[in-house]
Amino acid sequence: MSQETPAVQMTDIVQKFGSFTALDHVSLAVQKGGIHALVGENGAGKTTLMKVLYGALKQTSGHVELSGRPIQFRNQAEAIQNGIGMVSQHYAIIPELTCLQNLMLGAEPGWAIPVKKAEERAYDLASKMGFSFDWNSPAAGLSPAGAQKLEILKLLWRKASIMILDEPTAMLSPSDSDALYDSLKSLAEGGATIIVVTHRLPEVMESCQNVTVLRGGKLIDSRPVSDVTTAELANLIVGRSLEIPTKEGFLGSNPWLQVKGLTVKGDRGNEAVRNASFTLCKGEVVGIAGVDGNGQRELFQALSGNRKPQGGQIVLAGKDVTKEGQAQRIQAGVRQIPEDRHAEGVIEEWSLAENASLGLQRHPTLRKGSFIDRKARLDFASKIAERFRTKHSGFQKPMKSLSGGNQQRFVAARALAIDPKLVLAFQPTRGLDIDGTQQVYNALRATARSGGAALVVSFDLDELLEHCDRVMVICHGVLSEVPENQTRDRAAIGRLMVGAEL
Amino acid sequence: MKKTPIWGMWLFTVGAFAFVVAILVLVKAVPLETFSGMVTGALGTPGGWRGTLREMTPLLILGAAVFLALKAGLFNIGADGQYTVGALAGVATALAVPGPLGMVLALGAGCLAGALWALPAGLIKAYKGGHEVITTIMMNNIARFLTVALVAGPLRNPAQESATTKILAKESQLPILIQDGPFRLNIALFLGLGIVIGVGIWLRTTVSGYELMATGANKRAAEASGVSVAQTLVKAMTASGLLAGLAGAVHVLAYENRFYADFSPGFGFDALGVALLAASNPFLLIPAALLFGAISQGTSAISILGVPKGLSGVLLGLTILVFAVFRYRKETPHA
Structure with missing residues (x-):
């Protein structure tokens, strides 16, 4: 195997x-x-x-061979x-077009599209991968897993034999991730x-054959996965041993956020959150586990004041805030790490300094009366950039000059x-590394x-179990507490997530 | 990220220039003579400057109006209609209440008329999602025909053959600051400069300006930051209309001193170009308005050479295109 000419050989790349x-x-x-696997x-x-590999960047020196x-x-x-294609973290799916149109976009078979033939080929590609698509329905209805699959099919449609996937499972549920790797494996067996x-x-440990570790722009190691353990790999990535967090048991007793009978409608008029009741105690970090699209979004929008609930009550620190708008809730101390930072968390064209006050622009420490306090804002920007060590090249530089992970830190x-x-x-850790x-x-x-108190939605159950004080589960808009004897039982919670009986 | 090669942009510029020369040759004018005539006519004589600054005044205020809306993500194509109703409201008020008080009331009436003319477009955009370009174009047409009807009917000066109002009394007009000498300057110019600077400072230093620009830059991020996007859109559109209406009132009170049918020569549309040239910097509205004023004045000056006045439109359009090619060079979508 190692004697074969590699499919991709990048040598001494400097950028x-x-x-x-x-x-x-x-x-x-x-x-x-x-x-x-490429980790770091x-x-x-x-x-x-x-990006150097697929031509989006021209390297300063070094060369690439296929x-x-x-x-x-x-x-x-x-x-x-x-034959090289990439599925980036941000899917390039146009929601208004049908799945078939998205599939062909930019690689249409000709000026006039033979729809029947195109559909047949799409169907063949999908069934080879074990996917199924309603080709003529709009792509807007796709789940993240569906969009991911469509992105892979787009590469196959273009006859790619070398595929790059950037964080392919970031938005997928565990079962969707497993399914994705199954299809990747069958593709690889077919010669891709x-x-x-x-x-x-x-x-990496389960599904990949080889792994390459980068750190600070340098190659650290590259070897078969069978020669490395998870712990070794983690150390290679971080460059030092990670402290294993000692999990302190925390039991709150002082109710802080009380939600009673909250019902929220989704964009399609469906009941996205049904009659949810729960309490967060002061000091608690509570996770909400669930497969994407089960009402997490609408629940958060209702809590942040972005979406009017159909019914129910939200009490924060003893005060009924159900009727209050977004601005008032921000004033009351509600803060968001939004799901989609590009669309909701930052204004990419604006500078880091300008982005620092986004959402807090009316906070008394960042303004003087009706005017922006520029100095305070700049100090604030440097404070928050420091906190999680955001790498940047100046507070007057646009936000889009930061990598995704660094934007997330900010x-x-x-x-x-x-x-x-x-x-x-x-x-909250989308695109972030272990550290x-x-x-x-x-x-x-x-x-x-x-x-x-903090409420965390993640599609990564392990992350929630590791970091949160306790975990609730949302499935089809129904929020449920995990039975007391099963709070650390991964399999039991996993069953709740898919709505199976315990 | 890819950049359009620089030679391509220069080629475009030379092409645009060649196009103008070709037009001049076509109308049998001597290009060199025409260009020097334009520059002299606009900036080479006191009279030329007077005309240039006069043309520049409404463009400053209208430019600020369009710029403000643009920063909120709104294309106020309706500036022309708001300007027209503002001008008529100003004249009608100043005729009804003569004297300095009437003048102040007339400025207020212009603001009010412009704001009311823009308000529906703002409301439709914010609450029904109707595109402001469509609604403001419709409002432009209504403004045009409504003012023609009014000036041909109830507001018409019976002593005149054509559809026009009476001329404002001297004391109703905006005062001329420098009366004597070659540079006659009306206070309106300074009002215009003040408005541009005021809008610029407001946008850049106030929290509400920040929220307005956040709305224009990313609606969802603004919403998530506690900004009421719908309210901001309505306010921005109305404020833009208010300024456009004020521009109309100022123009009649300072220069035209009366209202007539088909009043606007398209200032509202030129203002779109002014705002686009200024791009992200409000203070660049001033040189942009000066450039537009000079081109407009310069082409009037050379119309005696037999060059059609329509050339100014051609020149303005090409200027915007050339600037656009340079400005948006870096914004070629990256991979």
Whole structure:
């Protein structure tokens, strides 16, 4: 196997952005017909390396060979013509188009589209992968897992034989993740070469053949997964031993957030949250486990004041806030780490300083009367950038100059910065590495303990079990507590998540 | 991220220039003479400057109006209609109440008329999702025909053949600051400059300005930040209309001194160009308005050379295109 010419051979890649070296003589060899994991912390250079591979970036030096043939793509279109495609973290699905139209977009078979033939080919591709799609329905109805599958089919439609997937399971439920890796494995067995950029080490251990570790733009190690343990891998990524958090048992007794009989309608008029009742005690960090699309979004929107509930009551710190709008709730200390940071958490064109006060623009410490207190805002920006060590190149630089993980650090720090009384965190560690995840949860816990509470939605049950004081489950809009004797029972909670009987 | 090559942009610029020269040759004008005539006509003589600054005044206020809406993510194509109703309201008020008090009331009436004219578009956008470009275009047409009807009917000066109002009394007009000498300057110019600077400072330093710009930049992020997007849209559209209406009132009180049918030569649309040239910097509205004023004045000056006045529209359009090519160069969508 190792004697074969690798499907992808990247040698001595250097990528500089100005004076910053993002990749420092990195080499990568990927064998044909396997799943190769690329792991590392935020800003380690994983995405940059992949962008060089598929032509979105031109490396400063170094060269790339595909099956021994030197290549230099000028853009993604050339890359895909040569069989390399990437599914990025942010799906490029256009909701208004049908699934079939999305599949073909940019790679239509000709000026006039033979719909019947296209449908047949789409159907064939999907069934080979074990997927099923309603090809003529709008893509807006797709779940994240469905969108992910469609993205993979888009690459197959374009006859890609080398596929790069960036954080493919970030938005997927455990069972969807397993299913995804099953299909990736069958693709690899069929001769495709797959590179997965991921933070989730269990995935690497279970499903990948080889793993490459990057840290700070340098190649740290590259070896078969069978030669490495999860703990070793984690140490390679972080560069030092991770402290294993000692989980202190926390039992609150002082009710802080009381939700009674909350019913919330979804965008399609369905009852997205049905008659939810629960209590968060002062000091608690409570997780909500569930498969994506089971009402988590609508529940959070109702709690943040973004969506009017149909019925029920929300009491925060003894005060009924059900009728209060978003601005009033922010004033009362409700903070969000929003689900989709691009759409809700930041304004990408604005500077870091301007983004620092987003959501807190009316807080007395950040303004002088009707005017913005620029100095306070700048100090605040530097404070929150420091908290989770956001890597940036200046507070006047636009937010879009930051990598996704660093944006997330910034947004998370902002939510925890001034007077947080109730933190609503939706996938707060999306795009974060092990270290960042640890930092964010530690901060969430510290925030809650110092006189508030935090509610966390994540699709990663292990993460919730590891970091939260307790876990509730939401399934089809019904929120349920986990029976007391099963609070740490992964399998039992997993069954609740899919609505199975205990 | 890819950049359009710089030579491509220069090629475009040269092409645009060649296009203008071709038009001039077509109308049998000598290009060099025409261009120098334009520059002299607009900026080379006191009279030229007077005309340029006069043309610039409404463009400043209207530019600020369009800019404000643009920052909230709204295309106020309706500035022209708001300007027209503002002008008529100003004249009608100043005719009804003569003297300095009437003048102040007339400015207020212009603001009110413009704001009311923009309000429906704001409400429809905020609460029904109707696109403001469509609604404001409709309101423009209503403004145009309604004012024509009014000035041909109840507001018409019976002593005149054409549809026009009476001329405002001297004491109802906005005062001229420098009367003597070559530079006659009306206070209106300074009012315009003040409004542009005021809008710029407001947007950049106040919390409400921040919220308005957040709405324009990312509605969902604004909503999640506690900004009432619907209310902000209505307020921004109404404020934009208010300024456009004020521009109309100022223009009649300072320069035209009467209202007539088909009053606006398209200032509201030129203002779109002014605001687009200024892009993200409100203070650039001032040079942009000056440029538009100068081109407009310059082409009037050369109309004696037999060059059609319509050339100013061609020049303005090409100017915007050339600027757009340079400005948006970096914004080619990246991979």
